[in-house]
Amino acid sequence: MVTKPGHVFDRDWEWEGLTEFAAHHGRGPSGPRATLGVVSGRRRQGKSYLLQALAQTTGGLYFGAQEATEAVALRNLESALARHSGTAVDPPFRDWGDAIAYLFRSHRDRPVPVVLDEFPFLARVSPEISSIIQRELGPGGSGEGSGVRLILCGSAMSVMGRLLAGQAPLRGRAGLELVVKPFGFRDAATFWDIADPRLAVLVHSVVGGTPAYRYEFTAGDPPEDLAGFDEWVLRTALNSRSALFREARYLLAEEPDIREPALYHSVLAAIAAGRTTSTAIATFIGRKADHIKHPLNVLEDCALVTRQLDLFRPTRAYYRVVEPLITFYEAIMQRNWTALEARDAPAVWQAERHTFQAKVLGPHFESLCRDFAREASVSVFGGLATEVGAGVVNDPERRTQIEIDVAILGVQDPDGPRRVLSLGEAKWGERMGVDHVRRLGRARDLLGAKGYDVRDARLACYSGVGFDDGLREAAAEDDRIVLIDLDRLYQAPTA
Numbered sequence: 001m002v003t004k005p006g007h008v009f010d011r012d013w014e015w016e017g018l019t020e021f022a023a024h025h026g027r028g029p030s031g032p033r034a035t036l037g038v039v040s041g042r043r044r045q046g047k048s049y050l051l052q053a054l055a056q057t058t059g060g061l062y063f064g065a066q067e068a069t070e071a072v073a074l075r076n077l078e079s080a081l082a083r084h085s086g087t088a089v090d091p092p093f094r095d096w097g098d099a100i101a102y103l104f105r106s107h108r109d110r111p112v113p114v115v116l117d118e119f120p121f122l123a124r125v126s127p128e129i130s131s132i133i134q135r136e137l138g139p140g141g142s143g144e145g146s147g148v149r150l151i152l153c154g155s156a157m158s159v160m161g162r163l164l165a166g167q168a169p170l171r172g173r174a175g176l177e178l179v180v181k182p183f184g185f186r187d188a189a190t191f192w193d194i195a196d197p198r199l200a201v202l203v204h205s206v207v208g209g210t211p212a213y214r215y216e217f218t219a220g221d222p223p224e225d226l227a228g229f230d231e232w233v234l235r236t237a238l239n240s241r242s243a244l245f246r247e248a249r250y251l252l253a254e255e256p257d258i259r260e261p262a263l264y265h266s267v268l269a270a271i272a273a274g275r276t277t278s279t280a281i282a283t284f285i286g287r288k289a290d291h292i293k294h295p296l297n298v299l300e301d302c303a304l305v306t307r308q309l310d311l312f313r314p315t316r317a318y319y320r321v322v323e324p325l326i327t328f329y330e331a332i333m334q335r336n337w338t339a340l341e342a343r344d345a346p347a348v349w350q351a352e353r354h355t356f357q358a359k360v361l362g363p364h365f366e367s368l369c370r371d372f373a374r375e376a377s378v379s380v381f382g383g384l385a386t387e388v389g390a391g392v393v394n395d396p397e398r399r400t401q402i403e404i405d406v407a408i409l410g411v412q413d414p415d416g417p418r419r420v421l422s423l424g425e426a427k428w429g430e431r432m433g434v435d436h437v438r439r440l441g442r443a444r445d446l447l448g449a450k451g452y453d454v455r456d457a458r459l460a461c462y463s464g465v466g467f468d469d470g471l472r473e474a475a476a477e478d479d480r481i482v483l484i485d486l487d488r489l490y491q492a493p494t495a
């Protein structure tokens with residue numbers, strides 16, 4: 001395997017997939033042939049960075065398309081090809097049929113990756129390009145005998161998704177489909193050079209795991225320590241001269257399927273305010289529930305929002321904002337925009353401290369705990385997690401509901417009852433005690449009575465502050481009580 005360049009942080013799994021794809025000989029019924037890969041992922045996650053590294057280390061061609069007319073795009077590709085091979089393209093391309101055939105024919109002897117980055121720009125002005133690629137990859141096309149590993153890359157998730165979906169010409173053609181995602185929360189802490197887990201959660205609640213936000217958007221400038229966090233927020237996200245300041249707006253503005261940003265911002269603001277069901281979102285923004293179906297679907301397709309079923313009431317779903325910066329923007333910045341632009345950031349930050357704790361950090365901590373649960377080793381919860389999510393358990397006797405922040409379901413017999421591995425509660429700012437475990441125990445008993453298999457269910461407390469002595473003692477005596485503090489959250493899972 002080609003060694004990953006040292007400047008590419010993390011991404012070992014992605015690198016392995018890309019280099020294997022790039023080196024692999026495509027085989028058709030009549031010998032070698034060109035193959036197709038598709039790389040997608042939201043903006044600024046490092047797709048181009050990875051693909052440029054791939055092209056450099058393998059001698060491949062990287063072409064980053066611009067928003068341009070077809071004639072200009074073809075001319076730019078000719079220049080890129082000439083730089084790559086040292087010979088001018090002659091005669092010039094008349095259309096994409098010429099260009100794709102030329103690409104395929106010019107690399108015959110060995111596998112070579114050819115990257116067309118920002119492919120949605122090309123497809124927008126030349127919609128026939130996908131069918132041309134399909135034709136040339138097919139029987140009798142110029143892809144026969146070619147070593148080209150064609151990689152189409154783009155960040156307009158909706159466009160990239162459609163490329164391979166349903167009746168699309170390229171459906172079923174791609175030998176590689178890679179989605180480049182943000183770094184996981186532990187990798188993000190390493191990427192930001194932050195060793196203190198408390199500070200790591202704070203920073204992650206603002207910039208998440210998007211690689212570009214470190215060097216290009218904040219000049220590589222993490223807070224020095226916990227005490228420096230407020231200053232850091234003021235000089236980055238809340239600083240009207242910083243690139244991060246307008247980023248949340250750009251993320252929406254750049255999505256081709258989002259045509260009415262005001263509506264979409266309102267939907268995101270509702271979720272950021274804790275209105276996570278579609279009824280609650282609709283009420284918050286003053287529309288009927290069926291009016292927000294479409295925007296929610298689009299936001300989901302753009303990978304800005306996820307929809308997760310309530311694990312105990314599967315007819316209900318919760319929406320969550322995927323990108324922390326958007327939550328931060330909608331919860332803190334959007335309604336203070338004028339003041340922030342007028343450079344009143346310190347006053348805004350002072351006034352919004354409570355909102356930050358309640359609407360940003362609290363829910364963010366819960367989602368980190370679910371991430372932890374997804375990858376926790378079998379030893380922590382006594383089994384393999386098959387589903388992790390939140391859920392609500394009804395307590396009809398006490399006329400109340402118990403919210404479970406981190407519910408983990410395990411492997412079960414096909415016809416057997418659903419097996420609960422763990423019920424957990426997450427508290428960012430509260431020292432937890434035995435009362436929390438009692439509540440979880442009540443939820444466990446209620447689920448047991450409803451037919452869930454709760455025999456081995458472990459009750460988990462996740463706290464940003466810690467646990468009182470009573471709870472520590474209880475956990476020491478009962479291995480079905482699990483305590484997760486910040487140090488444990490940030491420990492890499494052992495096998």
Ligand SMILES: Nc1ncnc2c1ncn2[C@@H]1O[C@H](COP(=O)(O)OP(=O)(O)OP(=O)(O)O)[C@@H](O)[C@H]1O
Binds near residue numbers: 046048213
């Ligand atoms: N694995 C990585 N290691 C170190 N830095 C990275 C890595 N990935 C991304 N970066 C940083 O993030 C920046 C943005 O990445 P890049 O431009 O590749 O994102 P992208 O996914 O192509 O975004 P877009 O969709 O906007 O084109 C890079 O220029 C680099 O500074």
Ligand SMILES: [Mg+2]
Binds near residue numbers: 047
């Ligand atoms: Mg890019």
